[in-house]
Each structure stands twice: as structure tokens, then as C-alpha cells.
Amino acid sequence: MSLNATLLIQMTVFAVVVLFSMKFIWPMIMEAIEERNKNISDGLAAAEKGQKQLSEAESEVTGLISEAKKQATTILDQANTRASSIVETAKTKGGEERDKIISTAQEEAEHELNKLKEDLKKDLAGLAVAGAEKVLSREINEDDHKDILDGLAKKL
Numbered sequence: 001m002s003l004n005a006t007l008l009i010q011m012t013v014f015a016v017v018v019l020f021s022m023k024f025i026w027p028m029i030m031e032a033i034e035e036r037n038k039n040i041s042d043g044l045a046a047a048e049k050g051q052k053q054l055s056e057a058e059s060e061v062t063g064l065i066s067e068a069k070k071q072a073t074t075i076l077d078q079a080n081t082r083a084s085s086i087v088e089t090a091k092t093k094g095g096e097e098r099d100k101i102i103s104t105a106q107e108e109a110e111h112e113l114n115k116l117k118e119d120l121k122k123d124l125a126g127l128a129v130a131g132a133e134k135v136l137s138r139e140i141n142e143d144d145h146k147d148i149l150d151g152l153a154k155k156l
Contacts (some may be wrong), residue, residue, distance in 0.1 A: 125149040
């Protein structure tokens with residue numbers, strides 16, 4: 001065989017192989033490549049979406065933390081205000097109770113003082129009458145004694 005015939009047969013075989021490959025093998029390879037590209041692009045899109053969701057979640061968490069801190073501050077302020085109010089109420093009630101107790105004690109002391117003054121007046125009147133009896137060396141009857149005591153009690 002000559003070189004030309006061999007070359008022609010080889011070219012024909014090569015053309016048949018190329019045509020067979022283009023007809024049957026090439027579409028399967030292209031389909032696999034396109035599917036792979038699609039999977040990669042889907043994966044990248046999912047990664048971008050996940051990254052976006054992560055950043056949104058982080059900003060939402062930051063907002064929630066900020067809101068929670070504000071609520072905590074508000075609650076603490078309300079608690080402090082309430083505690084101050086309770087303390088002031090207790091001080092006021094304590095002052096009122098103190099004033100009431102002092103007033104009651106003063107009234108009782110005044111009552112006791114008046115009672116002691118009355119007792120002292122009677123004792124003083126009795127002593128004055130006893131002293132006058134001794135000075136006069138005579139005994140006063142009971143009615144006179146009572147009149148004298150009442151008179152002295154009124155003057156005192």
C-alpha cells in the first residue's frame with residue numbers, strides 16, 4: 001500500500017472517530033459539564049444567599065441585643081424608681097407613726113402630769129390643814145375640812 005492510501009484511510013478513520021465522538025460522546029460530556037457548571041453556580045448562589053442571611057441574622061441579633069439592653073435599662077430604671085417610691089412611702093409612714101407615737105406619749109405625759117398635780121394639790125391641802133390644825137391646836141370637823149380643801153384646790 002502506498003503512503004497516500006494509508007494516509008487517506010487514516011484520515012477516513014479519524015473522521016469517522018471524530019464524527020462518532022461528536023454525535024454520541026460529545027453531547028454526554030457537554031451535558032456533564034453543563035450539569036457540573038449548574039451545580040457549581042447553584043452552590044455559589046446558595047453560599048451567597050447563606051452569607052446574606054448570615055449578615056441579616058447578625059444585624060437582627062444586634063438589633064435584638066440593643067433592644068434587650070434598652071428594655072433592661074428601662075426595667076432597672078422602673079425598679080429603681082419603684083424602690084425609691086417605696087422608701088419614700090415608708091419614710092413618710094414612719095414619720096407619721098413617729099409623730100403619732102410622740103403625740104400620744106405627750107398626751108399621756110400631760111395627763112399623768114395633771115393627775116400628779118391634782119394629787120399633789122390634795123396632799124398639799126391635807127398638809128396645810130394638818131399644819132393649821134396643829135397651829136390652832138384644835139381639830140376641824142370633817143365638813144369644814146372638806147370646804148377648806150376644796151377652797152385650797154380651787155386656788156391652786
